[in-house]
């Protein structure tokens with residue numbers, strides 16, 4: 001079953017084309033990594049899928065056309081996202097923020113995600129006072145309130161230590177496997193990408209350069225030239 005399908009996504013800023021006729025089809029329960037050089041259009045694509053930015057093209061969630069729906073409507077249908085920069089409120093406690101997010105999505109108190117993401121020990125701390133790795137975990141927990149079935153993550157491991165990145169990768173795999181959550185993740189840490197992705201889509205200059213299994217992407221000369229270089 002296809003959880004998320006985008007067809008012909010095109011986004012222009014003035015005369016500049018940030019995305020040109022991009023299509024993407026993600027299986028239910030799949031972890032799809034979106035990689036590519038800076039400015040390739042990865043965040044723009046996440047924005048288009050989540051409804052944050054008007055664009056041309058069609059987006060389907062579980063077979064239903066959501067192209068014209070607001071981000072809030074898409075969220076309540078189970079399509080959730082995180083941002084490249086965390087969207088936490090520093091002057092609010094961890095618990096209050098999760099409650100707020102959960103109530104807005106499905107009226108629950110969100111205490112399930114507080115436990116799932118090991119945030120209970122930090123529940124009464126101000127979000128601005130906890131460590132950066134914990135803030136990223138809170139950000140992921142906020143995205144997971146209301147049990148979304150599809151998760152769009154824009155560089156969730158940015159700024160994390162190697163150990164924290166590994167833990168995050170393991171957690172995402174676990175969520176995808178145990179709950180059948182579909183994940184689209186923008187990530188430039190190739191250790192994280194190759195550790196968790198079922199399939200990789202490579203964007204370059206607003207177009208899909210390649211798509212395939214991690215081993216095929218790693219061996220693809222176009223991808224190596226455009227992005228991976230010696231890192232692969």
Ligand SMILES: Nc1ncnc2c1ncn2[C@@H]1O[C@H](COP(=O)(O)OP(=O)(O)O)[C@@H](O)[C@H]1O
Pocket residue numbers: 013016018036037038039040041042043044045
């Ligand atoms: N609001 C905007 N106005 C004009 N250009 C933008 C805007 N947002 C993004 N862009 C441009 O669109 C291209 C894709 O950006 P982005 O999606 O952020 O790339 P990535 O996330 O892959 O680094 C870049 O060239 C960027 O400068």
Ligand SMILES: [Mg+2]
Pocket residue numbers: 042043044084
């Ligand atoms: Mg980006």
